[in-house]
Amino acid sequence: MIEEQNILSVQPEELVAKVTACKNDGFRLVQIGCAKIDETFEINYTFDKDYRFEDLKVTVPCANATLPSVSHVYWAAFLYENEIHDLFGIDVTNIALDYKGNFYRTTVTAPFATSGSEAKELKA
Amino acid sequence: MSKRTIIPFGPQHPVLPEPIHLDLVVEDEKVIEAIPSIGFIHRGLEKLVEKKDFIDYVYVAERICGICSAIHGQTYCQAVEEVMNIAVPERALYLRTIWGELSRVHSHLLWLGLMADGFGFEALFMHCWRLRETVLDMIEETTGGRVIFGSCKVGGVRKDIDKPTLERIVAKLNGMEKEIKEVTDVFIVDRSVKHRTVGVGVLSKQDAYELGAVGPTMRASGINQDMRKLGYAAYKQLKFEPIVETAGDSYSRCVVRIKEIFQSIDLIRQAAVQLPEGPIDVKVTGTPSGEFFARTEQPRGEVIYYLKANGTRFLQRLRVRTPTFANIPALVKLLQGCELADVPILALTIDPCISCTER
Numbered sequence: 252m253i254e255e256q257n258i259l260s261v262q263p264e265e266l267v268a269k270v271t272a273c274k275n276d277g278f279r280l281v282q283i284g285c286a287k288i289d290e291t292f293e294i295n296y297t298f299d300k301d302y303r304f305e306d307l308k309v310t311v312p313c314a315n316a317t318l319p320s321v322s323h324v325y326w327a328a329f330l331y332e333n334e335i336h337d338l339f340g341i342d343v344t345n346i347a348l349d350y351k352g353n354f355y356r357t358t359v360t361a362p363f364a365t366s367g368s369e370a371k372e373l374k375a
Numbered sequence: 376m377s378k379r380t381i382i383p384f385g386p387q388h389p390v391l392p393e394p395i396h397l398d399l400v401v402e403d404e405k406v407i408e409a410i411p412s413i414g415f416i417h418r419g420l421e422k423l424v425e426k427k428d429f430i431d432y433v434y435v436a437e438r439i440c441g442i443c444s445a446i447h448g449q450t451y452c453q454a455v456e457e458v459m460n461i462a463v464p465e466r467a468l469y470l471r472t473i474w475g476e477l478s479r480v481h482s483h484l485l486w487l488g489l490m491a492d493g494f495g496f497e498a499l500f501m502h503c504w505r506l507r508e509t510v511l512d513m514i515e516e517t518t519g520g521r522v523i524f525g526s527c528k529v530g531g532v533r534k535d536i537d538k539p540t541l542e543r544i545v546a547k548l549n550g551m552e553k554e555i556k557e558v559t560d561v562f563i564v565d566r567s568v569k570h571r572t573v574g575v576g577v578l579s580k581q582d583a584y585e586l587g588a589v590g591p592t593m594r595a596s597g598i599n600q601d602m603r604k605l606g607y608a609a610y611k612q613l614k615f616e617p618i619v620e621t622a623g624d625s626y627s628r629c630v631v632r633i634k635e636i637f638q639s640i641d642l643i644r645q646a647a648v649q650l651p652e653g654p655i656d657v658k659v660t661g662t663p664s665g666e667f668f669a670r671t672e673q674p675r676g677e678v679i680y681y682l683k684a685n686g687t688r689f690l691q692r693l694r695v696r697t698p699t700f701a702n703i704p705a706l707v708k709l710l711q712g713c714e715l716a717d718v719p720i721l722a723l724t725i726d727p728c729i730s731c732t733e734r
Contacts, residue, residue: 252457253607256668280587281670282679282701286692295681295694297668302605304668327587327704337414348410355414363422 258295258306263318266296269307270321273298278305283321283331285339287364292316292341313364316340322347330354338363377402382715386415390493390719393729397722401715409710409718411703416733424693429455429663429684430529432693436680439695440731441522442485443673445471445478447731448527451693453607454669454682455529459661465609466653467531472609472646473541474518474526475671476639480548481510482674483632483639484555486726487562490629493723494571502558509551513544531656545647548640559633572626576709576721579623588705589698590676591635592725595620595627602672613645625724632726635674662686673698675726697731 261269273280278298286293296307311318318335320343322328332343333354340361380401386394394415400408420439424432436451437444449471456463488503511521517536518524526534536544562568578588583596593600594617601617603610618634620627663684670679676698683692702725709721 253453254605254670258666279584281677282681282694282696284679284681284694284696286681286683286694288683288691293683295668297679297681299600302600304670306668325585325587327585327701330700330703350412354412355417357414357417362419 254302254304256304256306258308261307261309263309263311266307266309267319267321267324270296270324273305273307274324276300280325280327283328283335285335285341285363287313287339290314292339294318294335294341296321311341315342317342317344319344320346337361340364379407384409384718384722388719391722391727393727394733395722395727395729397710397718399710399715399718404715406710406713406715406718409707411707413703413729413732416729418733420734421693421695424690426689428688429690430659430688432690433528434525436695437523437525437527439697439734440728442482442728443478443675443678443731444522445474445524445526446671446673446678447695448524449475449608450669450671450678450680451682452527452529453671454667454680455663457667457669458663458665458682458684459529459659461530461657461659463531464654464657465651466535467655469609469646469650470532470534470536470655471527472613473536473643473650474514474524475608476642476646477510477514478524479639479674480636481507481514482726483636484510486632486674486723487559487629490562490720490723491568493720494568496561496568499558499561499568506551506555506558509547513547516540517544528656530659531654533656535655541647541650545644548643552637552640555636559636562629562633569626571717571720572629572724573624574622575625575717576713576724577622577624578705578709580621582708583623583705586704586708587701588676589701590672590674590726591618591628591631592676592702592705594618595631596623597621602670602677605670607669607671609646609649610642612649613642615642625720628724632674662688663690675699675728675731676701678731695734697728697734699725699728699732702727703732 281297329348337355384397396412398410437448484507491499580597664686666683679696681694
């Protein structure tokens with residue numbers, strides 16, 4: 252393996268505190284990314300400090316998914332949070348710079364909120 | 376207080392013909408705030424992974440970018456190989472390194488040309504791109520492609536480089552060093568160039584870290600981090616240290632990229648000497664199951680490929696975080712308080728690749 256990767260599951264209500272702890276420990280925000288796995292969204296918050304990789308994984312149900320924004324901890328998070336909102340339809344509350352659905356110009360609302368097989372069924 | 380005006384910059388601008396849009400809030404000639412906006416040509420390539428066999432997807436990954444295509448393909452393959460525990464042959468790892476560094480040389484020469492064009496030094500632009508052509512010829516000679524290499528595959532590489540060809544490439548790069556130095560010295564010593572870059576768009580070390588900047592943008596602000604030090608491909612066998620500057624201005628970002636060109640040539644030389652004999656690929660059997668974040672150093676900085684698989688031939692999720700995406704908050708910070716005339720140059724200094732960003 253190229254590097255050890257610590258992936259830690261956290262509850263949505265713990266998220267801001269955990270991210271704040273990462274910031275206080277001197278971690279750099281590497282990325283925030285979302286994946287739709289069955290009926291849930293998995294959101295990964297990735298950090299790095301001196302090539303040490305840490306990841307916080309939050310899992311929320313797809314229906315009426317909401318997340319607190321961490322852009323008041325890491326300002327750069329606003330980009331990722333707008334992306335998650337526009338592609339997956341997750342309501343991220345209190346984003347430092349909220350594009351309100353206009354960050355990505357998509358013809359379909361929340362195009363990544365549907366998995367490939369679901370999209371095929373819809374088309375049929 | 377002066378009257379505030381909003382000036383739109385992009386998505387098509389003479390200096391930056393790539394689809395990023397900035398709303399520039401200005402007072403007189405000073406930029407107070409820059410509000411970025413992307414997504415004009417988002418291609419949804421991450422989504423395509425659900426319909427494309429994981430072996431075939433490398434062709435798509437390479438097409439995410441027309442400049443650092445080789446490293447996109449390599450990073451995707453690395454992610455799959457980690458999940459599947461595939462031991463890639465040493466020779467293939469060295470060949471990936473050589474193509475990756477050729478990619479970096481041509482990308483930085485391309486950027487230097489665009490930068491020269493940005494401040495109106497057309498002769499310098501042409502010299503940079505003339506030198507880049509030679510590197511593209513080397514890529515064409517070894518892969519058959521100039522933009523899309525098509526050389527990487529899950530489990531190794533598709534093409535080999537024979538010894539005479541590699542010796543010829545190294546000899547040519549050795550000869551080019553002097554020429555590259557002559558051209559890049561203009562960026563370093565010319566008064567008119569320095570006037571546009573020294574002290575312009577300063578990004579402090581603290582800001583670079585907190586805003587998640589990557590690559591030359593981060594290293595020019597004094598942060599010593601280069602993902603190649605993780606030791607992927609053949610980098611663990613090669614001697615190099617990240618190129619770091621401390622001033623954090625446009626000049627420093629320029630100097631980091633110039634020094635990285637020579638560093639890349641040196642890495643190719645080292646890899647050519649150490650290139651082991653042996654196979655260039657292994658047969659891949661089975662399907663991936665698990666998740667991994669592959670991180671590599673592209674010319675613009677750290678790229679992330681997150682992959683999640685459930686044991687079928689179609690991945691559940693592929694997430695690509697490109698270096699330009701990570702550098703947008705730094706760009707927003709750089710533009711605050713700058714002169715309106717410096718906006719195109721400052722936008723260029725993060726080496727934006729919107730093609731990658733609109734993956």
